[in-house]
Amino acid sequence: MYCKNDLCEILSLLLVKGGWWLLFGIIIPILSCIISGCRVKLNDQKQKIDEQEPATQHWQKQQPQSAPKGAGKWSKKLLVVFVLLGIVMCNWLFWYLNRKDILGREVTLANMCEERARMLQDWFNASMSHVHSLAILVSTFHHGKNPSAIDQKTFALYTERTAFERPLTRGIAYALRVPHSERAKFEKQNGWTIKKMETEDQSKVQECIPEKLDPAPVQDEYAPVIFSQETVSHVVSIDMMSGKEDRENVLRARASGKGVLTSPIMLLKSNHLGVILTFAVYNTVLPAYSTPQQRVEATAGYLGASYDVPSLIEQLLQQLASKQTISVHVYDTTNASVPIKMYGDEITDTTGILHTSNLDFGDSSRKHEMHCRFKQKAPLPWIAISSSSGLLAIILLVAEIFFAAINRIAQMEENCRKMMELKVRAESADVAKSQFLATVSHEIRTPMNGVLGMLQLLMDSELGPVELGYAQDAHSCGKSLISLINGILDQSKIEAGRLELEAVPFDVQYILDNVLSICSNESNKKDVELVAYVSDQVPEIVVGDPGRFQQIITNLVGNSLKFSLSRGHIFVSVHLADEVGDPVRDPVLRQVVSLVEDTTNKKYNTLSGLPVVDRWKSWENFKKLNSAAEEPEVIRLLVTVEDTGVGIPLESQNRIFTPFMQADSSTSRTYGGTGIGLSISKCLVDLMHGEIGFVSTPGVGSTFSFTGALRKRESRSIEIKYDPVFDELRGRRALVVDDRSIRAEVTRYHLQELDVSVDIASSLKSACKHLSSTSTSSASTNLAMVFIDKDAWDKNTGILFQCLLKGAGQSGGSEGLRNLPKIFLMTTSKSTSESVELKSAGLVDHVLRKPLLRSVLVACIKEAFGSRYIMSQEKEKNELSSCPSLLREKRVLVVDDNVVNRKVAQGALKKYGANATCVESGKAAVTMLTPPHNFDACFMDLQMPEINGFEATRLIRCMESEVNEKIASGEASPEMFGNVTHWHTPILAMTADLIQASNEVCKKHGMDDYVSKPFEYEQMYRVLARFFHV
Template sequence: MFSFYNHHAIEKRKVTLASMCVERARMLQDQFNASMTHVQAISILISTFHHGKNPLAIDQRTFAKYTEKTAFERPLMSGVAYAIRVLHLEREKFERQQGWSIRKMKFEPSPVQEEYAPVILAQDTVAHMVSLDLLSGKEDCDNAIRARESGKGVLTTPFRLLKTNRLGVILTFAVYKRDLPADATPKDRVEATDGYLEGIFDIESLAENLFQQFAGKKTILVNLYDTTNRSQPISMYGSEVYVDKLEHVIALNFGDPLRNHEMRCRFKHKAPLSWLAITTTGSTLVITLLLGYIVFATMNHMAKVQEEYNRMVELKKKAEAADVAKSQFLSTVSHEIRTPMHGVLGILDILLDTDLDVTQQDHVRTAQASGKTLVSLLNEVLDQAKIESGKLDLESVPFDLRAIMDDVLSLFSGKSQENGVELAVYISHRVPDMLIGDPGRFRQIITNLMGNSIKFTEKGHIFVTVHLVEEVMETTDIEREASSRNTLSGFPVPDKRRSWAGFKNIGQDGRNCSLSPDRISVIVSVEDTGEGTGIGLSISKCLVTLMDGELGFVSIPKVWGTRGIFGSSLVCLFRDYLLEGRFLLWMTIM
């Protein structure tokens, strides 16, 4: 097992080294080729716009400025220089024209020879090369001869550059006087040669700058070699001191078929011990023990959860049974109390017809009102019990909404006058005359809401309006006014402490609402002195839910009312009696 994991770690290390080496080699070769292509383009530029022109189109200043601005096209080059071919017979005239003498690479006057190649144009970074004879140096001379005979870019062997004394190579292109055919002989090319364009590569500094761009640059060592002579490769870049024997070699192609180059990559540090191989056996044992413990603990936990679940189911059944017993008890007691209460109310009615003084009549009326309140409360308790037991059924009969609203208005008109509260109802003409639903329960809901309105409004007004929702959505003012007072509009309200669970809001924009266009909506806003709501609102909420509707509220403290504003929101489903169509109705009570 140790051998397996150790071998796996070594192979993974090889793959990592190869990937990092390939990435660096690809970038180096791509940038070298880009630089080489641009040097060739400059040679064509000189051949086209410089030779044979009078006056010359390119001088030293123009060349230096152009090469400086296009240096980004040659990311690996430290400079570019152009040398013109001068025969010995033309040397004296050439030196008079230039104002300087042709010099050797050691900056001494060049000796007499058959021809010369003095630099006349140079980038500012290599301006010291101006007037130097490229043919006076062995590497440059060999390169120039190979370049003009082959018509391609050629590279020198690595050598120490002038001034910097750093290791570098020179790329040379021949510049011809005229266009030559592809099959031109070396002799034809030599005769047509007019000069040489050189690109200088400072290998050490440029390679260092290039490899600094990579993440993990401190992880591996990179060496560049000229392997033209395989028995004696020339180191161009990198340290020969290394501690890790693992090596990855990649051949580089710099465009010169007579020269070979390669990149060798090694890790800076030895491979660490394979802790995976060392710890695998122990980890396997530990994991086995842990899995066994986890399985054991899981089984115990599942048994406890099942036991707790069974206990909770039993408690739930007992709680439901107790709730049913409570509801049945309340229903039975309420029913039993309601019968004698009717008798008491009947006796009180009879007493009112007897000869009583004013004080006695007041006492009887008080007792009668209290009895009616108690009967109403008992009826609500019975309704609540029926709803909880699922035994409350709704009717589906035609009814006149306007008649119900008139009855409810008449019922509370006296009380509203006593309280000094204005009470009014408006029903849109677009609301159908006859609807289908449960008129009794709808009356009960409206009565509860109106009763709370009268009960908790000290002064002001209660205004009931009934619209189709289509009208409200078409009328901006109505929509804005209603939306500021009802929860269904989706606008936030400051106080929802009296909210009940199960209410569902309409979307923020009024269009993404939870109501479909086939539902009747009743929105109620009432001024509330607001100490709370009784069982009536709870019954109303349950009845609205049975009618496939919703009931909510909005409360805005310290606005318009004595102590605040209380608004209820009611949505119920009804149909047109004649057309059997369903409508969305909007009712507000403010």
């Protein structure tokens, strides 16, 4: 049985492994089908994207085909097979675990039943041995002694005292073998008649009274009981051979010489089934090989022991803890067809597990069995149910996942197909938009080039003041329109990913001066103080894109100007990113990051005295503020633009960098603008590998900060024009009078750039004290200039201050009076009446209009000290006029189909001394530039009829290449081609299409550079001058 169970378990485990491998074998193909389907789809889409032609020309060829459905169909079929096999697997798992549980119950029942059977056998065999011992005792002391050593009293006493050795026996009795011939003598000797055991009604055996029993019938021999245990004293005188079962027992016992059992019978004086164990008592010791006849002849009597089977088994079960677990039934199965139940209740449920244990009570002629069943029904196989249900849930969940994945992939493929269609349409729209913008750009910028160019030529002519003002206003409006167009085109180039940055050396302070110069008119109109400051840690010359760097700052300053209120300020500062860490050493930066309110005057230590936001918060989230990880030649600049404007509403701050988005719909109507400047600035900052951020508080103002990665320039490549006034001022001192220390520090910065030592006084009274304390020292002699801010000016104190200056000069004699310090009044006011009044009164020498620029400051100083430097200025003018231009006498070919543009280009080149020749088509340009020719350079328009600029350049380069090959190979001599050994005429593109045109595109088609329309005269000169040397 156990071997079979082990084999079943091994086969089950093999089946489990096989089932799992089968499931995995189905899952893997499903995954393979899904992945391969996705891969095929993606590869097809990638191939379509790689191979697709321009959308506007090949729309039909780009229509994406429907996704192949073979992989999805097979995946669903495999999924169905997977689910079916999973269900089969779950059923088998339930059967296996349930079977295992049943087998476990069977083993448990078998162990418990075998344990009870073994204990019952052991108890009975031990009791049987004691009964056998008692039979030998009777044989020895009753029949082996004369007279007998045993009588009824002795037998009863002995059996009573040794009853503990036979706990299973109900009673023991000894019956003497009496032949019929000796019956009378025996009855007379004992004084009672041998009684018959059986009665007609066996159901009344419990009423057995020997006196009432009938005498035993006549038979060959009798076996009356002569000795008995006290518990069965009622059997004395009863003939054991008068009962059918007992007679058979007696006959079998004396013939076999072993203990024999009766079939289950009703014991006398009890209503229980029992058995009687009988041993023959011999009058002599028989050998083991004696025959049955010899045993019969030697038989002297019979010793019988009765066993109450129900009480016996009940006593056994009482000693076991698991009595209540199983029910026990004991059967006599000698007659297998009619088994006799010896113990056990009635069986009501025969469907449970049954275990049968054989009982061996030492009588081979009789068979006994113990039947065991669990009293309670088997509980539900929860392990089998939960395991199979869990597996089914997992399989269904996996199937659902795969099904959802298949459907999702199918949906994604369908969406991808639709998106491909939309992508093709979007690309077509993008191409159409780019072409439209290029066309619009060209069509707008071309006439604007003519308008601005002609206006510039007009302004260069001899006009009256009124006419010159009209022309300048018209030129300014045209530049504003071009600025708007450039912004839109920049946004388009950014969206198309075509915006590129240059890498040229430039001066940061020069860029800031340009920005302030551009914005100065607007700031003066709004009475907003505009100030720029560059830390001394920032290198003078850096390498980057100066145009885009200036564009970012201009956008930020212009944005601040739009939202600034009167008498506010805009402060532009440039520092190294490393400077913002602790400790802060820069004097201006240290003040702006630790602003303290003046509680007496309710003013702040800012440029305008108004509160500002905490600028630290504008860069606190920057990730790249420390340039330690940068390359050694890379520096990271931090540019901050602070204003005291209206601020940005909190709900609008998250969309401030979105193109064409403003704080609200009324912003454009109230303040102007298109909402594109900040978006372009952010994109440009990203291209510079920097970050941009801001902090704003409504009603206080805003601060924008951005960083940019630029490169150092060790050698100075930008020459600063020498001015003799610098030598005169070097080592001299200046006094700055300003009630706001941060503004005084900025003024000190600009003067120190001219090698002037600067002292600061917070008011005119402090300045008077300063003059009084230094009147006798060399500091008074070296004092060349006094800069007084309008906010610190007081007329009465100013008169006193002027008197002190003159007094100090008089103490120095006539030389001291001639070298009195010049007084400069710095103001942002547009009103000139007060300034004229102050100058007329001799209180100030010059009024300096803010913003404070290096060029303006130098010009004012020259004007103030003009009497001493007129000769040097005139000499400078003569030198400039006599200095030959790089373009003087150069022959330049201008190719453009627009007659106005040709005139503008010709006029610009003529201004720089070049000889310009104009043609109207690319075909004519190819003819004019066929080697040999005498042109030094060529400006080529890109969009022209017949042959465009790119095609004309390609033809020209082909001709030059052929000529160069002939000269190099010796087929032609340089004299044949104007004594030029290598032909390469600089060709510069002139285009109004900023979408398509770029330096890289132009060089790809053989051009050397490009200028965009409308072009400035300086731009043409700067681009063209690179190809010539003095």
